[in-house]
Amino acid sequence: xxxxxxxxxxxxxxxxxxxxxxxxxxxxxxxxxxxxxxxxxxxxxxxxxxxxxxxxxxxxxxxxxxxxxxxxxxxxxxxxxxxxxxxxxxxxxxxxxxxxxxxxxxxxxxxxxxxxxxxxxxxxxxxxxxxxxxxxxxxxxxxxxxxxxxxxxxxxxxxxxxxxxxxxxxxxxxxxxxxxxxxxxxxxxxxxxxxxxxxxxxxxxxxxxxxxxxxxxxxxxxxxxxxxxxxxxxxxxxxxxxxxxxxxxxxxxxxxxxxxxxxxxxxxxxxxxxxxxxxxxxxxxxxxxxxxxxxxxxxxxxxxxxxxxxxxxxxxxxxxxxxxxxxxxxxxxxxxxxxxxxxxxxxxxxxxxxxxxxxxxxxxxxxxxxxxxxxxxxxxxxxxxxxxxxxxxxxxxxxxxxxxxxxxxxxxxxxxxxxxxxxxxxxxxxxxxxxxxxxxxxxxxxx
Numbered sequence: 001x002x003x004x005x006x007x008x009x010x011x012x013x014x015x016x017x018x019x020x021x022x023x024x025x026x027x028x029x030x031x032x033x034x035x036x037x038x039x040x041x042x043x044x045x046x047x048x049x050x051x052x053x054x055x056x057x058x059x060x061x062x063x064x065x066x067x068x069x070x071x072x073x074x075x076x077x078x079x080x081x082x083x084x085x086x087x088x089x090x091x092x093x094x095x096x097x098x099x100x101x102x103x104x105x106x107x108x109x110x111x112x113x114x115x116x117x118x119x120x121x122x123x124x125x126x127x128x129x130x131x132x133x134x135x136x137x138x139x140x141x142x143x144x145x146x147x148x149x150x151x152x153x154x155x156x157x158x159x160x161x162x163x164x165x166x167x168x169x170x171x172x173x174x175x176x177x178x179x180x181x182x183x184x185x186x187x188x189x190x191x192x193x194x195x196x197x198x199x200x201x202x203x204x205x206x207x208x209x210x211x212x213x214x215x216x217x218x219x220x221x222x223x224x225x226x227x228x229x230x231x232x233x234x235x236x237x238x239x240x241x242x243x244x245x246x247x248x249x250x251x252x253x254x255x256x257x258x259x260x261x262x263x264x265x266x267x268x269x270x271x272x273x274x275x276x277x278x279x280x281x282x283x284x285x286x287x288x289x290x291x292x293x294x295x296x297x298x299x300x301x302x303x304x305x306x307x308x309x310x311x312x313x314x315x316x317x318x319x320x321x322x323x324x325x326x327x328x329x330x331x332x333x334x335x336x337x338x339x340x341x342x343x344x345x346x347x348x349x350x351x352x353x354x355x356x357x358x359x360x361x362x363x364x365x366x367x368x369x370x371x372x373x374x375x376x377x378x379x380x381x382x383x384x385x386x387x388x389x390x391x392x393x394x395x396x397x398x399x400x401x402x403x404x405x406x407x408x409x410x411x412x413x414x415x416x417x418x419x420x421x422x423x424x425x426x427x428x429x430x431x432x433x434x435x436x437x438x439x440x441x442x443x444x445x446x447x
Contacts, residue, residue, distance in 0.1 A: 041123045045100065046162070047186045047362050050078060051114045051375045053177040053383050055343070060107040060116060065094035074178060075103060075118065081173035081180075087122045087166075104192035104350050105199055108302075112380050113347035114202075114372040115181075115364060119192035122183070129160040158185050161365065179375055182368035186361075192352075195361055198274060200295040200349035201304050203340070204384045207281070207288040209397050211316035214290055218278040220311045221292065223325060225276050231259045231269040232327040233306040233337045247332065249423045254416050259333040272297045276307065284385040293348070302339055310337035313406050323414060326421050334417070338405030341396055343387045346380055348372075 054060070058071040067076035079101065082088040092098040104117040162183035170180050186192075210217050224233075231237040237259070245258045279293040294304050310327070313319040319336045327334035352362040364372075399405055409417070 041125055043121050044124045044129070044160070045119065045186055045188050045190065046122045046183045047117060047119050047190070047192060048078070048180055048183045049115055049117045049364055049368055049372075050178065050180040051116065051372055051380070052112060052179070053380060054107060054110050054112045055383065055387070056177070057109070059109050059111070060105070060113070061103055062096075065096050074107075074113075074116070075101075077174060077178055078118070078180065081170050082120070082122070084173050085169045087124065087128075087170070088120070089123055092121075092123075102192045102194070104196045105347060107345075107347055108342055110342045111345045111347070112384070114376045114380060115349050115369075116347055117192050117196075117350050119186055119190055124162075124166075128163055128166040130163045131160050160185055177379070179371075181371045181375075182365050184362075184365065190361065195352045195354075196350055197353040197355065198295055198297050198351045199299065199347065200275075200293065200351075202279070202346050202348045203292040203294065203304065203308050204282070204344045204346075204381060205290045205292055205308065206388060206393060207290055209312060209393065210290070211312070211401075214278050214281065217290065217311060217315050220314045220321060220324070221276045221278065221294075221307075223321070223328065224273050224294075224307050224311075227270060227272040228328040229269045229331065230271050230300060230303055230307075230328075231331070232334050233303055233310055234269070234300040235302040235306070235339070237269050237300060247420075249420055251423045252419050254419050254423070256416065256420055257333040259331055269300070271300060271303065282381065284381060287385060287388075289381075289385075295349075305340045305342060305345060306337040309340045309400075309405070312340065312400060313338065316401055318400070318403060318406055319409075320414060322421075323409070323417055326417050330421065332417070332420065335407035336409075338400055341392055343392065344384055346376070346384075348376075 052060075052074045054074065056072075057074045058068075060074045062068075062073045062075045062079070063071060067073065067080070079088065079093070079099075083090065083093055088099050096102075100119065100121040102119045104119075107113060107116070167180055167183070174180070207214065246255050247258050248255045273294065273296045275293055275295040277293055279291045282289045282291055292308065294307065296303075310319070310324055313336050314321050314324055323334065324336060326332065327336055349364075352360055354361050
């Protein structure tokens, strides 16, 4: 059986085509495991957490239930591994609703993850799971442990996780660049995407790209924290401007293009950022990096990469810091946020915090979190370092510092923006639609 996939995309595509053939005759776990209890399989609604290096994949989300061998997605190879090992029956493989498959997030092509997640209904035997908080109950004493838990009034079916042997079988069917770390109970109505309350990303940034000190970059990044309109820091939210979309300040007569038409549904641009900071320094093979940490309730397309690009435009002296603030605080069109390369971005954490109850509905086990951190240190960070060494980030920096990515606002334009900001404060002319109370309440509870 194939147990690993090298980095070339052809190998990924070849494996994708072979897996359906390999699945024949593997609808059940190995006979010894299935015969341990002599009982039928059970459907268990499971939250899977996993990590991956995204370079050779076309993102996390599959294009269809069957997948596309020419454009393999991370979820394709995970679902095929579950099929091969009998955790998804062939009859339930397609459509996705038959196995209740739901990804907690999406990542673009080339973006990585230490903690991605999906909820899915798995076909399991009792020997596939361990019971209790410590996860030490083995298959052979499952029934004894279950009886003991029932006597103590502890719900057996809400206190289980996939056994190490089950995780090993799944991972043996995956490339080394994709690892499943844990699987555990979630209620039948749980949807990993719909119930996700926040997502945390990291961006590995070469210190040489900052153009200033780490503390100066941190100060700029913190400006993004809170609830703002991110139309200037996202892809797809802004429209092309014309005369009807130009704002004229009655107090000063100053004019400036609006990002959206006056009748646009502008609430879509509101997002709440919980944390946006420099987390730490990291040295890989003599190269110093800053690990940026960005956490939010929800992100629009390319938001984090534009935020980092806007911060770099400021620290490299291309844009005044108060102009970045104007871009956040008004509905004006302010082009100051280039799109940094996606190869440095990784999904690091997901929370399923219930705003109404104030509790986390699902959590990642401590042992899985430790495995995720080890995967980052041993696999993801070094991989990003090698990608940067090929010169892609150097080319981006050259274009950034030559002003090829940002609007070249002269002193007069910058002063006009400042006047408009003052007019907004004085008259409220530019005051945008307020964000929904949900964002404000959730942000307050999750801080």
